[in-house]
Structures are given as structure tokens and as C-alpha cells.
Amino acid sequence: MARASSRRSRIGYTIAAWVVALTLFFPILYTIITSLKTEQEAISGFSLIPSFTLSSFEAVQTQNNYWRPFTNSVILAVGSTILALIVAIPAAWAMAFSPTKHTKNILMWMLSTKMMPAVAVLVPIYLIFLRTGLMDTRIGLTVMLMLINLPIVVWMLYTYFREIPGEILEAARMDGASLKDEILYVLTPMAIPGIASTMLLNVILAWNEAFWTIQLTTTNAAPLSAFIASFSSPQGLFWAKLSAASVMAIAPILIMGWFSQKQLVRGLTFGAVK
Amino acid sequence: MATRQTAGLARLMRAPAIILLLIWMIVPLGMTLYYSFQNYNLLNPAAISWAGWFNYQYFVTDPAFMAAIRNTLVLVLGVLTITVVLGIAIALLIDKPIWGQGIVRILIISPFFVMPPVAALIWKNMIMHPSYGVFADIARFLGLQPVDWFAQYPLTSIVIIVAWQWLPFATLILLTALQSLDGEQMEAAEMDGAGAISRFVHLTLPHMARAITVVILIQTIFLLGIYAEILVTTNGGPGNASTNLTYLIYRAARLNFDIGGAAAGGIIAVILANLVAIFLMRAVGKNLD
Amino acid sequence: MGRITLEAVTKRFGEVEVIPPLNLDIDDGEFVVFVGPSGCGKSTLLRLIAGLEDTSGGRILIDGKDATDTPPAKRGLAMVFQSYALYPHMSVRKNIAFPMRMAGVPQDEQDRRITAAAKALNLTDYLDRKPGQLSGGQRQRVAIGRAIVREPAAFLFDEPLSNLDAALRVGMRLEISELHNRLKTTMVYVTHDQVEAMTMADKIVVLRAGFIEQVGSPMDLYRAPKNLFVAGFIGSPKMNLIDGPEAARHGAHTIGIRPEHIAVSPTAGTWQGRVGVSEHLGSDTFFYVEGTGLAETITVRAGGDIDLHHGDTVFLTPDAAQMHRFDDTGARIA
Incomplete structure (x- = not known):
């Protein structure tokens, strides 16, 4: 009895936690998806399945000289x-x-x-x-x-x-x-x-x-x-290219951040919370 | 441990950091104070003159000033409320035994690592855009008129963006505090007949008091300086509807080239920040050792 | 050789004088224990000898040479710390080798000494482990091993057993005593536990607020405590201390009588009282006697088979020959 009910509550908590997590992560996820779309797809309504094109990434690098700010x-x-x-x-x-x-x-x-x-x-x-x-x-x-x-x-x-x-x-x-x-x-x-x-x-x-x-x-x-x-004004980049530039700007730090959660708590609270 | 030889060396090792920070603190602040009493506009740099309190009067009586103060308060209090309340809720949730806890944590913490301009652009274009954003897609799907967020609810929109960025921080810190809660204490309370709600009120919340204090203190420091999110989305508008104090001073200095006015605004910002700091330290000081 | 002499050694932290001018001789090969309540300056005194603190006045002589301004490493002393202070990133072998490496001892000599120390301390199987993988007792032994291989003039121990559980503490106490018997090197040992002091020391130094209250062998201190403080501090259970008319009757301000020097009888005796809590240890029984009007409780030791229960009336007779008398300043009346 006890085991079954604790299993049931675990399933409930798991579903709730994943819903919260995916909701919070959604803007990032959708940006990643959009960066893999063509410009046409990007503005033609909601869709979670891109055509997996890397053209936006190439365009950002060639048209906007992306490597200079990256190096900086x-x-x-x-x-x-x-x-x-x-x-x-x-x-x-x-x-x-x-x-x-x-x-x-x-x-x-x-x-x-x-x-x-x-x-x-x-x-x-x-x-x-x-x-x-x-x-x-x-x-x-x-x-x-x-x-x-x-x-x-x-x-x-x-x-x-x-x-x-x-x-x-x-x-x-x-x-x-x-x-x-x-x-x-x-x-x-x-x-x-x-x-x-x-x-x-x-x-x-x-x-x-x-x-x-x-x-x-x-x-x-x-x-x-x-x-x-x-690029605060939309004429600078289009949706897919903007997404590609964003993904490239946040990816390195996102990955580093995932590895430093514990240190983050400590550093940002000046050691007050460990 | 403090023998004579080490004490001298220690002084030498401390010196560079202290001197650098001392210069960093005194020189610019002194200059700001000086300029705040000068008539000085970069458009007419030759005409510098003593201004007395004029810059302060001008800055404070500007209708944009009161709006900026109000917006700053709404921004700080709004984000603090959202992040602390939701932060506690989410921390409690992911502290439960769930499958995939590691990945859930990673997903939840991620928004914190998104730099402010990117966060603002993502929300502005991907989510809140009146024709291409996800919210507009949802509204259309439900047969509703899409909302033009930044035109109709500029400040609310910015509160949402900033809260999204800081919610992970609050959650992570509160979760860390939660995980250090003594399990035996909880079991003892359960034996004493305390229900889930009274356990939360009498044990969990007091245990997290220190962490909540820290979250409020640190977030307030950062939230008073919100800038890039406003620059990228609304430019402080429409009108002054989403201009906070930081943005107002930026506008005076960089768009109106009014060095004297911006400096006076800067000094006012320092005074307000100190008031907030003292007030906060007083109010919550008992929770910090 | 390890003779340590303190001449008018003083230590001040700012305005506060923690050690007033203090003189002490520690002979070569002696096992000296500094004992006293926390804050009595015993650890500070040890650290002054080690050179980890600067003296504020006076001289420290090691084997007759003035070592007052000699840095710790050059004094030829080895120290075992309360927290063991093992280097967490080094294996046991490297920990033990570290002082020899610093002193430039040749590699084969290092290996020889490590092997010998590991064998003596039962650490042979653990030489390649990191301190984090060892139990408290094993860490303690590594710390001792690191001290032994230096072949120091004297060992300094700073409350080395206080982080161990009760059973291990008894075992390590024996091991350290045995080590002393084998090496015959001077050892200076700091503890707040008077049992450790009594069981291990050749000479006990009782400290209070930086002052030496008494120096002597364990039995000297037990039999003839110089003052009330030492009387109350040495011995377990504590000596019974009685003020008032009963003390005046013996021509003293306070009299002291140890629990084992009081005879118990259910029928007749000098003092009358009621049995409170009794602790049966098998061989002995301790009674805490109430209602005598002399002191809150009088502790009495009796044989293991005595038949007295909570609330029984009991008569106590102190052995007058074993009674300690103190004047109103707390000093012993000879």
C-alpha cells in the first residue's frame, strides 16, 4: 500500500517538475528550434519541427562578421x-x-x-x-x-x-x-x-x-x-538569423553554467549560502 | 598563526586589491559629485559653469523622475515577489524524489545564463511579438485578439522577462537551503503530530529565512540596475511607461548629452541605493548572522 | 636530547595577558601533560614552545640553547594537531614523507623510515590511500607517523584524542604511552581531560588562566592538591568539598574528602543522609547522598555488593587521615 502510493506521488511530482522545467526552458528551446529554420518557416506560425538548416548560422557569420564580437x-x-x-x-x-x-x-x-x-x-x-x-x-x-x-x-x-x-x-x-x-x-x-x-x-x-x-x-x-x-530593431536581422546569433552567444556560457551550479550559488551569495 | 614575518607580507598581499577598489570607488564617485554641480552639456562643451543645486532641482522636478521611481519600485518589487514565491514552490517541487532530477535542474537553471540582451530579444521576438510570437499564436489558436505586449503592457512585459531571468537564481539558492534541512527534524515534527502545512510554516520557512534574505538582498542590488532589457525592448517607452531610474540617467547622459543632469541623477541613485541597502540590512539583518 | 626550559615566558594578545610570566622545566624523556579547563592557556603554551606563536617576553631554551626566535621548523620539535592536519591531497606515504622531503633526507632513508613507522603504527596496508579514505584513528596514526619519522627532540601533542570516540580514545592513549616507553623521547601533551593526564603523565602541569596551579606526578596531585582548584579538577568522581561549620570544626574554611575515603553504614556514622541516585559499576558503586546538610550531595564510593536503595537512610564516616583542609584563600593547610 505505502509503496504503491509513494510511487504514485512520485509520478505526480515528476510530471509537475518536468512541466515547470520545460515551461521555463521553452524560450531557449524555441530559439534553438527557430535557429534551425529558414526565415520563411520562422515567421509562418508556431512549429516545433524545423527543417534543420544551418543556413542562418552561416548567414550570421558571413553577413554580420560574427567572429569579431565572439573573439572580443x-x-x-x-x-x-x-x-x-x-x-x-x-x-x-x-x-x-x-x-x-x-x-x-x-x-x-x-x-x-x-x-x-x-x-x-x-x-x-x-x-x-x-x-x-x-x-x-x-x-x-x-x-x-x-x-x-x-x-x-x-x-x-x-x-x-x-x-x-x-x-x-x-x-x-x-x-x-x-x-x-x-x-x-x-x-x-x-x-x-x-x-x-x-x-x-x-x-x-x-x-x-x-x-x-x-x-x-x-x-x-x-x-x-x-x-x-x-539588433533591438528588427530590421537588423530576421527571426532565424537572430535566433542563430542568440544561440551562438549563449551556448558556451550555458554549457559552462550547467557545470558550475554549486559554485554559482556560493559565488553569487558571497558564500552566505553553500 | 600571526607571527611577525607573516603579518607584513599579508599587508603587502592585500594592498593591490584594496587600493584598486578604493580608487574605483572614490575617483568616479568624486567626479560624479563634482559634475552634478556643473552646467555641462557635451553638445556645448566649452560652456562649463557652476550650477549650484540646479541640476538636482531640474532632475527631481522632471515628471519623468517620479515615473522612473515608480517604475523602478514596480520592477524590483514585482520581480522579487514572483521569484521568491515561485522559487520556493519550484524548490519544494524538485526537492521531492522525481525522475530525471539532474536534467530538470539544468533546464530550470538555464535562463540565468542567458545574457540580458539575448533574453530580451528572445522574449520580444519569439514569445511576445504581436504577429510572430508564441503568445500571439496561442491567442489566435484560442480565437482571441493577440496582445501587443510592449505597447500595451510595457512594464509588465519587462517584469516578466526579468523574473524569468532571475527565477532560476532564487530557485537554486532556495533549493540549496532546502537540501540542508535536517531530515530527522522533519521526522520528529511528524511524530509530534505536525501536518504537512504546519511543518512547512514552522520548520521549512524559518530554515529558509536566511536564504530568502540573501535572495532578496542580492536580487535587489541587481534589479536596481536593470538596463539592457529595457534598451532592447521598449527603449523606456511608450513615453516614460517603462523607464526606470537607471534608464533615465542613461538617457540624460548619452542621448541628451547632459553631463551635469546625469551626474545629479547618479548621485540621487547612489543615495536611493544606500537607503535601500540600509533599510534592507535593517529589516532582514537579523537573519544574517 | 629534549630538555625544554621556559624562563619567564609571557604571552599577550593585544591588551590581554593570556600567559603571565611563567617558568617551567621539562626534562629529557619526560612525558609532561598540560591540563586545565578550556581557555586556561595550555594550547597557547604548547604553541609558544612549537614556535607557532611569538612570545611577548621571556626565553624558551631547548637543550640549553635559546630558541625563542628560532622558526618552528628549526626547533627540532614535531607536533600532532587536534585536527590531525594531514595534507588531504597527498597519500599517507607522501604525508609521512613530507617533513623528510623538506629536510632533504635521501630517498632510501625516507623509505626505510616510512616502512618502520608504518609497521609500528599498523599503517602498512594504507600507505597509498588518501587521508579522506581513513578512519579517525588511522588519521591519528598517520599524524603520529609524520611526527616520528622526523626523529624530533620532543613531540608536542595538542588534544590529539578529542576527535575520537570513547573506545578509540582509550586504545590510542595506550598506544601513545607505549610509543613513549619505546622511544623515550620527551613528549608534551595538552588535554582538558584529567583522566588522560592521570593515566599518561610522568608530570602533570595544572593550568588556570595562564597560571601554573601545581606541577607534580599524578599521585602527588591526587594525594596532596595544593589548592581547591587542583583538588576539584583532579580525580573522578570529584572530591567532595564541604564549607561551613563542619569545616570549621576541623580548623579549615573548606574541607575536602574523596568518595573512596568515606565509610558507608546503614546504622551508624558521623554524617546522616538519604541515598539519592546510585550508579552500579559492578566492581564499585557510587552513591550520591542527599540531605546531609553539608553540601548538595556527597559522593561516596562503596563496594559492588552493598545493598542500599533510593531513599534509604545512610550514615557516612570520613577517614580523618585522608581529609584535605583549605583556608579561605583556597590554599592547602599543611
Whole structure:
């Protein structure tokens, strides 16, 4: 009796969960389907079965020079992440392993910089970029993305480093390890998983950043987020081509995201929820 | 652990991040403050003069300002309500033993990874378009007149898009919290005669309080800055119907080239964001250790 | 050789003085236990000896040489941590080899010592596992193995058994004692558990709030506690402490009498009371006697076959020769 009823409720829950999941995923799914249609099919009513043509993908690449924004996105996301890690790893390390009575305050202050609305500094940043020639350059935008994500990176690394027990470092010191040995043989191997997760999350955040990329680029350094936003008026692309461009813009990050769900929770909540 | 040699080194290692963020915080904010008291328009860059409080007066008395404040509130509160309520419901559902839980999770989390401009374009063209969108197809199938979403319900449409983007985030965090709920506690409550509803009210909800707090705090920070979704879909219109504070300031700076006005708006945005932050921290602070 | 001398060693954290100037001699080959309630400074003292904390004043001598400013690795000491502090990404073999690798011990010598340590600690079958795959007791042994192979002048143990369950704790206690008998190396051991202190130590150092309350062999401390604190801390069940007129009758502010030094009779004796809870351990029985008017309860040890029940009237007679007397400052009256 009990078994049968629990099986029945499991079936019910499963159906409900799949309905919710497919509903939420539907806009993405339909975009993928549309990207595989011809333009004619795309605007001729609802249909879930495309003709599986790749012509839209080809068209986006040839007509709209898709590879430039794609390359820009990769350079910006990876570049800003590496820059952020170079600055954040030593800082998070020091705060985790040699905390002072100000460490908590410094971390809270870093978090508070994230609360500053981006638009509040739009004017000065825009003018600085205009006057120093950083406007529409990859280097300018890379530094920008590094700065806006730095607090999250420091926080996330800090929470990971904090999980490395202090006694292990003391044990290494007792065992005769110099600072170099300690970093090389003990800390780095233990810290690598945390650093990798942080890197993944930051690439996702930088890839999807849309405010500053739209404000500070025109064509030369524009990543996918700015490139796609320029199609807000329908004359730019047709339905199928727009879908193809969208799919290409989100596919890499979608796949990375699927692998980093756990880290995402941690990173975006500044370690408050694990 | 803090022996003398390590303390000095630690200071050196912390310095770059702190200095960078300090500059990043002080310099632009100081410049914004400075410009907010200047008459400065990029169309006439030679004519810079002291403006006193004029920019603030001008910005606040603009009818678009009150509309923007109202829209910002509707946007933030609307999305928060939808995401928290549905987030709890979905988290409870997929926490149950179901087949294909891994795939369900992946499908549900996916919208979060869609960059804002793409999310907006998908909804604008694939779903809500008055002639080619799926909603229009459904309406026609039911024999109804298709709705022109962005013309008739611009703000609601944007709330729907943004809620779709943030629902996965809320769900994932609430699910994580839910999974850390002690099973024995639930069994004890069941032994004590608590029904499913009172178990949810007295055990599950209090257990998730911290996670709900975190969801509200973090989403609010991001929701105050909603920009690309508006730019791509409605451009803030019709009129000011879907202009939020961020978009209003963007318009002043980039479309009207009014540096002084935009800077004043920026300072107002900082003050409001801080008010919200303090208010939120107060209201929900007891849930954060 | 492993003689450790502390001369007026002081430790302050900011304004707070956790260790006031403290002097202590630890002889070569001695098993010394630092014991005291949590927060008494016993772990800080051990970490000062290890060099993991800087002293705020005074000198630490190891084998007569001033080691106050010597970094931890150069002091020739090995430490076993409460959390074991094993390197999670290294196999057991690599964990044990790590200090030798740091010291540049030749490979064949490393292998020889690892094999010997693994055999002595029953770890031979586990050398290629990661610490995460081991039980608590096995991890503890790996931590000890890592300490042994360094052939240190002294071993430092920081509450090494507190993460183990009760049965394992007794077993490891014996293993560590046996290790000490075999190696004859100085060991300094920190615990809050007075049973561990009593069973393992050659010399116990009782600490409270950074002060040494008493130093001596386990039986010295048991027989002649220098003050009320030591009297109450050492011994299980605790010594009965009685204030008031009964103490004054013996010319003291407080008198103390251990449970085993009180005779029990159903008919006659000095003190009268009622049997409360009784714990039958088989060999012994502990009675918690209420209503004597002396203290809340008086704990008494009697033989295993005594026939007294809850609520029975009972008469107690303390052995005057075994009575401890303390003045109003808590100090022992000789």
C-alpha cells in the first residue's frame, strides 16, 4: 500500500517538475528550434519541427562578421578573469590566513562597492574613456570588467581559502616547509578547486555583462552582449538569423553554467549560502 | 598563526586589491559629485559653469523622475515577489524524489545564463511579438485578439522577462537551503503530530529565512540596475511607461548629452541605493548572522 | 636530547595577558601533560614552545640553547594537531614523507623510515590511500607517523584524542604511552581531560588562566592538591568539598574528602543522609547522598555488593587521615 502510493506521488511530482522545467526552458528551446529554420518557416506560425538548416548560422557569420564580437567576448571574459585573479588571490589569501581585526570590515566594504549603482558612475567613466582613448578598446573594457567583478572574486576566493584549515599550514611549518614550499606543495594543490570555480563563475559574469559593454564600445571592441543589443530593431536581422546569433552567444556560457551550479550559488551569495 | 614575518607580507598581499577598489570607488564617485554641480552639456562643451543645486532641482522636478521611481519600485518589487514565491514552490517541487532530477535542474537553471540582451530579444521576438510570437499564436489558436505586449503592457512585459531571468537564481539558492534541512527534524515534527502545512510554516520557512534574505538582498542590488532589457525592448517607452531610474540617467547622459543632469541623477541613485541597502540590512539583518 | 626550559615566558594578545610570566622545566624523556579547563592557556603554551606563536617576553631554551626566535621548523620539535592536519591531497606515504622531503633526507632513508613507522603504527596496508579514505584513528596514526619519522627532540601533542570516540580514545592513549616507553623521547601533551593526564603523565602541569596551579606526578596531585582548584579538577568522581561549620570544626574554611575515603553504614556514622541516585559499576558503586546538610550531595564510593536503595537512610564516616583542609584563600593547610 505505502509503496504503491509513494510511487504514485512520485509520478505526480515528476510530471509537475518536468512541466515547470520545460515551461521555463521553452524560450531557449524555441530559439534553438527557430535557429534551425529558414526565415520563411520562422515567421509562418508556431512549429516545433524545423527543417534543420544551418543556413542562418552561416548567414550570421558571413553577413554580420560574427567572429569579431565572439573573439572580443572571449578576450574580455578570460582577460578580465585572469586580471581579477592576479589581484584577488594574494588579497583573499592574506585575509584568510593572516586575518587582522579589520579583515571583516574590509570584506564588508568590498561588498558595499558592489552596491554602488553602475549608472551613478556612468558619466565620469564615459568621459574618462572618451578622453584617454580607451573608448571601444579591449584593454579599457577588460580593466572595467575586472573592477566590477573584483569584490565577488575576492569574496569567493576568501570563502574557499577559509576552508583550508589553519592547522595544516602550521603542520607544514613544523614540518620544515619554507613559505615557498608551503605555497607550492600544500596550499596550491588545496586551493586549485576553489580558484577554478571562481574562474568559471567570473567568466560567466563577464561574458553576460551588458551595461558597460554597451556604454563603452561601438564596433571595434564590442563583445556579443553589445553586438546582440544592437539588433533591438528588427530590421537588423530576421527571426532565424537572430535566433542563430542568440544561440551562438549563449551556448558556451550555458554549457559552462550547467557545470558550475554549486559554485554559482556560493559565488553569487558571497558564500552566505553553500 | 600571526607571527611577525607573516603579518607584513599579508599587508603587502592585500594592498593591490584594496587600493584598486578604493580608487574605483572614490575617483568616479568624486567626479560624479563634482559634475552634478556643473552646467555641462557635451553638445556645448566649452560652456562649463557652476550650477549650484540646479541640476538636482531640474532632475527631481522632471515628471519623468517620479515615473522612473515608480517604475523602478514596480520592477524590483514585482520581480522579487514572483521569484521568491515561485522559487520556493519550484524548490519544494524538485526537492521531492522525481525522475530525471539532474536534467530538470539544468533546464530550470538555464535562463540565468542567458545574457540580458539575448533574453530580451528572445522574449520580444519569439514569445511576445504581436504577429510572430508564441503568445500571439496561442491567442489566435484560442480565437482571441493577440496582445501587443510592449505597447500595451510595457512594464509588465519587462517584469516578466526579468523574473524569468532571475527565477532560476532564487530557485537554486532556495533549493540549496532546502537540501540542508535536517531530515530527522522533519521526522520528529511528524511524530509530534505536525501536518504537512504546519511543518512547512514552522520548520521549512524559518530554515529558509536566511536564504530568502540573501535572495532578496542580492536580487535587489541587481534589479536596481536593470538596463539592457529595457534598451532592447521598449527603449523606456511608450513615453516614460517603462523607464526606470537607471534608464533615465542613461538617457540624460548619452542621448541628451547632459553631463551635469546625469551626474545629479547618479548621485540621487547612489543615495536611493544606500537607503535601500540600509533599510534592507535593517529589516532582514537579523537573519544574517 | 629534549630538555625544554621556559624562563619567564609571557604571552599577550593585544591588551590581554593570556600567559603571565611563567617558568617551567621539562626534562629529557619526560612525558609532561598540560591540563586545565578550556581557555586556561595550555594550547597557547604548547604553541609558544612549537614556535607557532611569538612570545611577548621571556626565553624558551631547548637543550640549553635559546630558541625563542628560532622558526618552528628549526626547533627540532614535531607536533600532532587536534585536527590531525594531514595534507588531504597527498597519500599517507607522501604525508609521512613530507617533513623528510623538506629536510632533504635521501630517498632510501625516507623509505626505510616510512616502512618502520608504518609497521609500528599498523599503517602498512594504507600507505597509498588518501587521508579522506581513513578512519579517525588511522588519521591519528598517520599524524603520529609524520611526527616520528622526523626523529624530533620532543613531540608536542595538542588534544590529539578529542576527535575520537570513547573506545578509540582509550586504545590510542595506550598506544601513545607505549610509543613513549619505546622511544623515550620527551613528549608534551595538552588535554582538558584529567583522566588522560592521570593515566599518561610522568608530570602533570595544572593550568588556570595562564597560571601554573601545581606541577607534580599524578599521585602527588591526587594525594596532596595544593589548592581547591587542583583538588576539584583532579580525580573522578570529584572530591567532595564541604564549607561551613563542619569545616570549621576541623580548623579549615573548606574541607575536602574523596568518595573512596568515606565509610558507608546503614546504622551508624558521623554524617546522616538519604541515598539519592546510585550508579552500579559492578566492581564499585557510587552513591550520591542527599540531605546531609553539608553540601548538595556527597559522593561516596562503596563496594559492588552493598545493598542500599533510593531513599534509604545512610550514615557516612570520613577517614580523618585522608581529609584535605583549605583556608579561605583556597590554599592547602599543611
